[in-house]
Amino acid sequence: MSDAVHLKVEGRVQGVFFRANTEKVAKELGVAGWVRNLDDGSVEIHAEGDRDHLDRLIDWCRRGPAMANVKHVDVDWIPAQGFHSFDIR
Numbered sequence: 001m002s003d004a005v006h007l008k009v010e011g012r013v014q015g016v017f018f019r020a021n022t023e024k025v026a027k028e029l030g031v032a033g034w035v036r037n038l039d040d041g042s043v044e045i046h047a048e049g050d051r052d053h054l055d056r057l058i059d060w061c062r063r064g065p066a067m068a069n070v071k072h073v074d075v076d077w078i079p080a081q082g083f084h085s086f087d088i089r
Contacts, residue, residue, distance in 0.1 A: 026057060
């Protein structure tokens with residue numbers, strides 16, 4: 001049984017390759033789901049997988065890629081939806 005988490009990452013997170021790097025890290029961790037930019041300048045992530053791997057993804061999101069300046073990450077644990085890949089939306 002997979003766990004799932006919904007994240008909203010705020011700060012300087014658009015235009016700094018946050019989505020592409022999130023996809024790379026998620027795939028390295030074997031995490032499924034998606035990432036997308038929101039109109040308010042934040043990034044939204046839905047991720048599913050092993051709880052330890054999701055915790056590692058959350059830790060990475062709190063830092064982000066080199067050019068990002070993450071101010072806040074909202075973390076909401078939710079039921080898994082059965083994703084099998086990780087995509088940029």
